[in-house]
Amino acid sequence: MKKITFAIIAFFALLNVTAQIKEPVKWKTKVEKVSDNEFNLVINGTIEKDWHVYSQFTPDGGALPMYLTFQDQKGNYELIGKAKESPYKKHFNDVFGVDEYYFDNSVKVTQKVKVTNPKTTKIKLEFEYQACKEACINDKKNFVFDIPAIQVKEDVVATNTTLDTAKVVTDKVSAKTDEVKPVVSEEPAKVVETPKKEEKKGLWTIFFLAFLGGFAALLTPCVFPMIPMTVSFFTKQSKTKAEGKRNAIIYGISIILIYVVLGLAVTGIFGADALNALSTNVWFNVIFFVLLVVFATSFLGAFEIMLPNSWANKVDRQADRGGIVGILFMALALAIVSFSCTGPIVGTLLVESASKGGIAPIVGMLGFSSALALPFMLFAMFPGWMNSLPKSGGWLNTVKVSLGFLELALAFKFLSNADLVLQLHWFERETFLAIWIAIFGTWGIYLLGKITLPHDSPLSHISVGRLFMAILVLSFTFYMIPGLWGAPLKLISAFPPPETYSESPNGVGGSSVVSGEKLPDGAEIGPHKLVLFTDYDKGMAYAKEVKKPVLLDFTGHACVNCRKMENNVWSDERVLKILKDEVVLISLFADDKRPLPKNEQHISKSTGSEIETIGDKWTDLMITKYKTNTQPLYVLVDLDGNNLNAITPTTSYNPDVSLYENWLKQGISNFKK
Incomplete structure (x- = not known):
């Protein structure tokens, strides 16, 4: 009886242990014929509930992407383009600090191939992927695709028509194409616009930040003085108060339309989904870095980025036509004349929203233009409010310079992205933090009036508001300093490289030994x-x-x-x-x-x-x-x-x-x- 009981216990224990082997994805393969010698190799995966599988295009620094390694390719078949995927979803991983692309419920991967050797009847694929829930599984599958017999045609046969002796004219296939790395595809998979809370939150965040950017642009020397000029125009040119208010509303809507069209143009030129893929590309990150440094240098006073004066003159002449068309050209004139101040902000917003992909550039321009247009509409509708506006002065340039410091700090995020993708370790965590500490520290000293820049007015004293801003910036600077010694800096965890990507994992001055002794061997x-x-x-x-x-x-x-x-x-x-x-x-x-x-x-x-x-x-x-x-x-x-x-x-x-x-x-x- 004891033996039977022990056997039963052992049996159920074995079942319990064996059940721990997880296989949350069930895979099926098939071959679809495209032409006589071209085929689609299709891999379909059914994913268990709450599990997800990562795309081959998920950015470096996050989860493990999918790998496809085709075997015995040379002289037998060639890959046509990159492997295509069913639409994936996107989620920001705050642990790794990157966006991750993943599938849930199901996934489909399709690789088109051209068979160059009619004797090829099988194609072997080594397929690696990572699936995660509360735990993660790294799995490797070996798939074999059965290729239908190829109908040998006269134009590819050198001697006779028998399959065994046919000599097929083939292109040389490089052995380097055997492996498909998880790089951004020429035709990247589409991101599903799901109604998930975090994706909605992401777009609302972009809108809110862009809205703040619009208000910041409003407080620059190129835009702020134009408010009373515009209000004066509408109040004097309109025959009645109702007409003035109507024209002011049309003017504001025109401003919004101009910037939204710009967002549409960016999305249309690059493609809604391609923008996100470009954001993970090394060269685009480097280009974004250079672009933002140029914008920052302009805001700091080295030069002004201006559109040709002839553009402003032509648009200004069209504005004299009156009516709705004239008002539309007035709004366009505002965009052109104020470009030296708004251009860098718009450029930065487009770069940042482009890194999110989808309709983010449109949402960003909607937020920016709404903030920019709103004061023009309101002050034109209620001219009496003009008395509450502060007078123009040196404080406007202070706002502009402050934006320059912020632009410069953000630029180094893109340089860091490029370094992380290449794993060069040229721009590690300590270097990034040292640069940010220097930028924000210099900004704080500037706000205290200890540094002056080219377009600053003489300063006999600083205002209370400027003092409070200086305290805030310097406090943030001091907050970052312990990060050099390994502090996690949770407030800015998404910006610097991860703690593991560091010159010294133990922080500056940290010891690599324990209790003063050397590390054990290995x-x-x-x-x-x-x-x-x-x-x-x-x-x-x-x-x-x-x-x-x-x-x-x-x-x-x-x-x-x-x-x-x-x-x-x-x-x-x-x-x-x-x-x-x-x-x-x-x-x-x-x-x-x-x-x-x-x-x-x-x-x-x-x-x-x-x-x-x-x-x-x-x-x-x-x-x-x-x-x-x-x-x-x-x-x-x-x-x-x-x-x-x-x-x-x-x-x-x-x-x-x-x-x-x-x-x-x-x-x-x-x-x-």
Whole structure:
């Protein structure tokens, strides 16, 4: 009876363990014939609820993108364009600080190929992807597409018409096209405009920021003095008050139309979806950086960006025609004459909204023009309000210069993006913060009147408002300084490079040693200055030397919940003390793409998959020994690799600090027995 009971328990335990192997995506493939020798290779994926799969176009620095690697391509077939995807969704990941493109429910990937060898009957594809929910899975599939027999035509046969002896005229195919990297496609997938709250919030954020930009433009020397001139024109030229108010409303609407048309033009020229793809391109980020530096230099007073005077003269003559057409040309004249002040702001808004893709440039121009037009309409409708306006003066140039400092700071965000994509490490976190500290510090000193620029008026004293602004800017400057020593700076977390992309992961002046001693052989500094190993054998050897239990951390560079555990759970003082003093930490990255030495590459006995990379090796260890393939995964083991937690041998993503702490303490207690 005991044997039967034990067998039943063991059976259900096995079922429970086996159930941990996650396969949240079911894949099916098919071949669609396009012409005699062209075919679409189609991969359809059905995704379980609440899981999502990342696109091959998701930007670097975030989740792991999809990879397609076609095999035996040379001399057999060639790829036509990039692999196309069904519409993906977009979401800003505040952990990685980038937009991520992903699919939920289903995904379709289509690669068009041209068969150049009629003997080709099969095409092999190695398909890698990442799926995430509370945990992440990096999976690799090997698909084989059966190609229908090609009808050999006379124009491609050199001798006779038999399939075996036909000599097909082919183009030379470069071996370099064998692998499709996750770069921006020439025809990128479309972003689904979903009614998600965060996407609506994103457009509302753009509108609000653009609206503020419009008010800022209003308070510049090129625009503000034009308010009384415009109001005077409408009050004097209109025969009745009602006509004056009507003309003022038409004038305001005309201003809005002009800038919205500009947003439409930008979207139309580049394409609503292509704008987002361009924003992740290295060269466009560099161009945006240069453009914003030019705008900032103009605002600081080095020169003025102006449209040709002939344009303003021609438009001004058209404005004399009167009527609705004349009013429309008056609005256009305002846009041209004030371009030296509004141009850099409009350019910056278009650059920033273009990086969001979709209709963001149109929404941005709607917000900007609404703020710009509103005062002209209101003061023309209610001329008595003019008495409450402050007089023009040197303060207008102060606003313009302040905008120049903001433009300059924003420019370096785009330079940082380019460096992150290329992983050059030329513009790391400390460098970025040092530049921002210098920019905002100089701005604060300028506001205190200690620095003057070309178009500034003589300053005998500063106003209370200017003093408060200086205090605010300098406070922000001082806030950023601890970031050089590793402070997280949560207020601006989306702007500087991540803490891991740093000259020194421990901060400026931080030590890479623990308690004054050198790091053990094979160890390195990880999150929160924890000493960790990334090699299983070296970590186990060190654990035996110091006689401490081992915490196996199966993680991933592109695993967002792994970062959340490190940021929110490992950072807790109770957990951090245990990780520092009572265990040896071994972090094994399941998405490490570095190749294994040839003599270590093999076929997995558990899954039958090819183990070619370091990540493959650790994934296979997870599946073979712990019957799971999800990250993060935490396992406490003794010096012989045996589990220390009998009831719950492993744990995964769980933001409850107390539960994680108790799990660690239970395993350590068992080790000490």
